[in-house]
Structures are given as structure tokens and as C-alpha cells.
Amino acid sequence: MSAAGYELSDTWVLASRSVKRIARQPDLLVGYTIQPIMFVLLFVYVFGGAISTPGYSYVDYLIPGILVQSIVFGGFATALGLSDDLKKGLMDRFRSLPMSRSAVLTGRTFADISTNTIQLVVMLAVGLAVGFRFTTEIPAILGGIALLLLIGYAFSWVFAFIGLTASSPEAANAFGFTILFPVTFVSSAFVPVESMPSWLQPVAEHNPFTTMVDAIRHLFIDAPVGNDVWLAALWSVAIAVVFGALAILRYRRVASR
Amino acid sequence: MLGLLGPNGAGKTTAVRILATLLKPDRGSARVAGFDVVREPAQVRARIGLAGQYAAVDENLSGSENLEMVGRLYHLGRGASRQRAWELLDDFDLAEAGKRLVRTYSGGMRRRLDLAAALVARPPILFLDEPTTGLDLRSRITLWDALESLVTEGTTVLLTTQYLDEADRLSHRIAVVDHGVVIAEGAPDELKRRVGGERLEIRLADGSVAPTAVGALAALGDGAPSALDGLVSMPVSGGGTVADAVRALDAAGIAIGDIATRQPTLDDVFLTLTGRAAVDAQEESE
Numbered sequence: 001m002s003a004a005g006y007e008l009s010d011t012w013v014l015a016s017r018s019v020k021r022i023a024r025q026p027d028l029l030v031g032y033t034i035q036p037i038m039f040v041l042l043f044v045y046v047f048g049g050a051i052s053t054p055g056y057s058y059v060d061y062l063i064p065g066i067l068v069q070s071i072v073f074g075g076f077a078t079a080l081g082l083s084d085d086l087k088k089g090l091m092d093r094f095r096s097l098p099m100s101r102s103a104v105l106t107g108r109t110f111a112d113i114s115t116n117t118i119q120l121v122v123m124l125a126v127g128l129a130v131g132f133r134f135t136t137e138i139p140a141i142l143g144g145i146a147l148l149l150l151i152g153y154a155f156s157w158v159f160a161f162i163g164l165t166a167s168s169p170e171a172a173n174a175f176g177f178t179i180l181f182p183v184t185f186v187s188s189a190f191v192p193v194e195s196m197p198s199w200l201q202p203v204a205e206h207n208p209f210t211t212m213v214d215a216i217r218h219l220f221i222d223a224p225v226g227n228d229v230w231l232a233a234l235w236s237v238a239i240a241v242v243f244g245a246l247a248i249l250r251y252r253r254v255a256s257r
Numbered sequence: 258m259l260g261l262l263g264p265n266g267a268g269k270t271t272a273v274r275i276l277a278t279l280l281k282p283d284r285g286s287a288r289v290a291g292f293d294v295v296r297e298p299a300q301v302r303a304r305i306g307l308a309g310q311y312a313a314v315d316e317n318l319s320g321s322e323n324l325e326m327v328g329r330l331y332h333l334g335r336g337a338s339r340q341r342a343w344e345l346l347d348d349f350d351l352a353e354a355g356k357r358l359v360r361t362y363s364g365g366m367r368r369r370l371d372l373a374a375a376l377v378a379r380p381p382i383l384f385l386d387e388p389t390t391g392l393d394l395r396s397r398i399t400l401w402d403a404l405e406s407l408v409t410e411g412t413t414v415l416l417t418t419q420y421l422d423e424a425d426r427l428s429h430r431i432a433v434v435d436h437g438v439v440i441a442e443g444a445p446d447e448l449k450r451r452v453g454g455e456r457l458e459i460r461l462a463d464g465s466v467a468p469t470a471v472g473a474l475a476a477l478g479d480g481a482p483s484a485l486d487g488l489v490s491m492p493v494s495g496g497g498t499v500a501d502a503v504r505a506l507d508a509a510g511i512a513i514g515d516i517a518t519r520q521p522t523l524d525d526v527f528l529t530l531t532g533r534a535a536v537d538a539q540e541e542s543e
Contacts, residue, residue: 021317089311089312092277093307097327097331099330099332
């Protein structure tokens with residue numbers, strides 16, 4: 001087999017390992033499904049009545065936002081998993097094998113695509129059950145789903161970097177939530193940017209999450225956008241490239257401690 | 258089999274990590290199976306197996322899945338990886354637990370699985386970093402038996418350990434390391450002869466008379482007695498020495514708290530070779 005062939009097969013072996021693990025850690029499955037569902041229900045039925053979204057019902061406005069937020073956190077298993085592999089010495093084993101170096105990271109991030117897909121299906125089903133309706137044609141909807149998966153993949157690399165940087169799985173958890181969580185909220189994901197105080201509006205406006213959420217809203221409920229769809233794709237690719245490079249650098253450093 | 262013996266912080270793990278291509282040496286060079294660890298790491302990795310201080314196995318996979326994964330990462334192919342996995346599970350008495358998730362395994366089972374994982378590709382060279390630290394005696398003996406048969410079959414093993422009995426039982430040669438430097442090397446018997454084999458230890462009722470006690474005992478042992486915190490210790494051979502020592506101390510008017518003979522330990526090797534206790538080296542490094 002060629003070097004590229006080994007690279008693919010190593011990635012495949014490690015990706016299937018990660019997927020197998022997830023079904024066996026019920027607490028992770030809860031994170032993937034129950035938690036986002038709780039969010040949908042809380043926002044639709046508790047906060048929804050108090051938030052006004054001119055031109056749209058709140059559920060139509062909310063679902064694209066909450067989809068982006070959940071898919072961004074979908075890569076979380078990568079941070080926990082990598083951090084755990086470091087702690088338990090598995091990383092040393094992998095590094096002493098004649099396998100592809102990058103497969104340890106690509107295997108994880110590929111595994112996230114499958115779990116993100118499951119999460120997306122669950123959330124769309126719940127969204128439709130609480131009254132969300134697509135108002136666009138099939139190609140736009142499929143484009144939106146592809147964009148969501150791309151966003152999820154990009155953030156898997158952010159989490160790979162966090163997992164390799166944090167000192168323990170618990171620290172990775174705290175790291176991810178205290179930094180990323182507020183950033184997802186200061187965006188158009190849950191409330192219109194216009195409803196925020198004027199000093200916060202520019203921040204939310206330039207937040208890449210806003211661009212991503214607006215792009216998905218355009219593709220799912222035909223909300224007007226400028227170049228947000230292309231910008232969102234560009235942001236995702238840029239995040240994947242930058243954090244991919246950072247994660248690989250970090251991997252080389254951390255693993256040779 | 259070469260045993261690398263030394264206290265915590267002596268540099269054993271660092272040496273293994275460099276040889277297993279996990280760590281780049283600051284300076285100097287090393288060759289494993291004829292390949293340079295810095296310039297030809299891929300060739301080295303294809304010829305070694307590594308089992309570290311932790312059981313580096315995935316708790317959320319079964320035993321067989323763990324070994325199969327390692328086989329596939331050695332590029333043995335799917336069928337061969339599966340076959341090899343079950344072979345090893347048989348060898349290590351894990352076949353019955355092969356389909357169970359590793360998180361249900363005991364500590365000893367995990368270590369055995371870890372060692373099995375290091376053997377998946379039948380590597381000619383095996384690095385074992387304190388493979389039995391923290392194991393109960395039964396699990397240690399099971400592991401020792403497995404290692405002995407490996408060596409008989411022709412595998413070269415580098416074993417690091419803090420236990421002299423372990424190095425003694427398994428190694429053909431032993432290197433004693435301290436502060437990153439080999440301070441003694443030789444066959445186990447040679448080394449023990451230098452330490453002095455069996456030792457007589459006398460706990461004095463009053464520690465302040467230790468110098469007098471050392472003087473009174475000087476003619477009795479195979480080597481000079483040494484004293485540390487009211488404990489006088491000297492190399493001996495033959496059974497009559499205990500009675501002789503009691504008489505000699507009695508004649509000198511020294512009261513004995515406790516007296517016993519025992520086999521040399523790592524502490525003795527250290528005391529003899531470095532003039533200080535192994536515990537000190539440990540504390541210094543921490």
C-alpha cells in the first residue's frame with residue numbers, strides 16, 4: 001500500500017475506534033442529543049414568548065441558530081478524547097507505532113462528522129416536531145446541511161487544539177465552555193442583533209457565528225443575506241486550516257513531552 | 258534481556274522514550290536494531306514494541322478490539338490483525354475476557370493486555386518501562402513468566418525496574434542508573450557480589466554508640482559494616498554470623514534492639530555503589 005493509502009487506512013481505523021467509543025459512553029450521547037433538545041424546548045417554550053423576531057415565528061428563527069450552536073459543540077468529543085489519550089498514555093503507544101502521525105487527529109475529527117450527522121438528524125426531527133418549517137427548495141436545504149457539517153468539521157479542529165492544550169479532560173471541558181459558549185450567545189443565534197445594546201451590536205455583527213447562523217437562515221427559511229453563505233463557508237475553511245495547523249504543531253510538542 | 262535498574266527520576270523512562278522515538282535526545286545518538294532513532298524513526302518503530310508505565314489501552318474498547326486496532330496500525334491487514342489478537346489473548350490468559358470492555362478489567366489484566374499490544378507485530382525488540390509497578394505478586398509472576406518465554410524465543414528486551422529481584426530474575430545483564438548515568442553494569446551475580454549478597458542488620462537500642470558497634474563487628478562480616486540512623490548493616494555469608502555478632506556486641510556492652518539477616522535490595526545496591534540511599538536520589542529528583 002502507498003503512503004497515502006496507509007494514511008487513509010490509519011485514519012479509518014482510528015475514526016471507527018472513536019465512533020465505537022461514543023456508543024459505549026452514554027454520557028457523551030446525552031451531550032449530543034438530549035442537551036440540544038433541552039435547548040430547543042427551553043428557548044421555544046420558555047424564552048420564545050419574550051423574544052420578538054420581526055417577520056418570522058420564533059421557532060423558525062431559532063432552529064437555524066441552535067443548529068449552528070450544537071454543531072459547533074459537536075466536536076467536543078475530540079477535545080475530551082485527545083485529552084484522555086494523553087493522560088492514559090495511549091498517545092505514546094500510537095507514537096511508537098509505524099503509523100501515520102496525523103491519523104491520531106484526522107481519525108478523531110472524521111469520527112465527529114458521523115456523530116454530528118446523527119445530532120443533526122435528531123435536532124431537525126425535534127425542530128419539525130415543535131413547529132419549524134423549511135420555506136426553501138431541496139437544493140438550498142441540502143446546501144445548508146452541507147454547510148452545517150463543514151462548520152462542525154472546522155470546530156472539531158478547534159476542539160482538537162483545546163484537547164491537546166488543556167491539562168486534563170476536565171480542564172478541556174471548562175476551557176471549551178467558558179470561551180466558546182459566550183461567543184455563540186453574542187450572535188444572532190438566539191435573538192436579533194438589533195435588540196442588543198448599541199455597544200454590543202458591532203461585536204455580534206462581526207461575530208463569525210452571526211455570519212454562519214444568517215447563512216443557514218437564508219438556506220433554510222429564505223432570510224435575506226448578502227454574501228453570508230460564502231463568507232460562512234470561507235470562515236469555516238479558514239478556521240479548519242488555522243486550527244488544524246495549530247493542533248498539529250501542538251500535537252508534535254505535547255506528544256514529545 | 259537487559260535490566261535498567263534505578264530509583265524514580267534516575268532517567269530510566271527518559272532513556273526508553275528516546276529509544277522508542279518518543280523523545281528527541283538533547284545530544285548524543287542512539288541506534289536501535291541498527292537504525293538511528295533520530296534520523297530513521299520509521300524503521301525503528303517498525304521493529305519495536307513498547308509497554309509503558311501506564312496500561313495504554315482503550316477502556317471503551319474490548320480486549321480483542323484493542324489488539325486488532327494496534328494490528329491494523331502496524332498495517333497487518335484486517336484478517337491477520339484479528340487472528341493475531343485472539344492468539345495473544347490466548348497466550349495471556351485473556352481469551353475469556355476478550356469480548357468484554359477493558360474498563361471491566363482488573364489492573365493485572367490491563368497490564369497483560371498492554372504487554373500483548375506491544376507484541377502484536379512480533380517485534381524483535383521490546384521496551385518495557387516498569388511493567389510490574391503497582392501490580393500484586395501473582396500478576397507480577399504471570400508477567401515474568403510471559404517475559405521469560407519471550408526471551409527464550411529470541412526477543413531482545415530492555416526492562417526498566419525499581420525492583421532488584423525483578424531485574425535479578427529476568428535479566429542477563431543489569432545496568433544501574435542514577436542521575437541519567439550508568440554507574441554499574443554487569444551480570445546479576447556479579448552485581449550482587451559487589452553489593453555483598455546477604456546482609457546482617459542490627460538495630461541498636463541506642464543509636465549514639467553506632468561507631469563503637471561498627472568497630473566491634475569489623476572482623477566478622479565479608480565487608481566493612483556501615484551505620485545509618487542507628488541501623489548497622491554489613492555483608493555476611495554463612496549462618497554462624499548472627500550468634501557471633503550478638504556475642505561481640507554483648508562483650509562491647511552494646512544493647513541490641515533487633516537483629517536479622519536479609520537479601521540485598523535496591524537500597525543496598527545504591528548504598529554500596531553511590532554511598533547514599535536510593536530514597537535520597539528520589540527526593541533530589543522531585
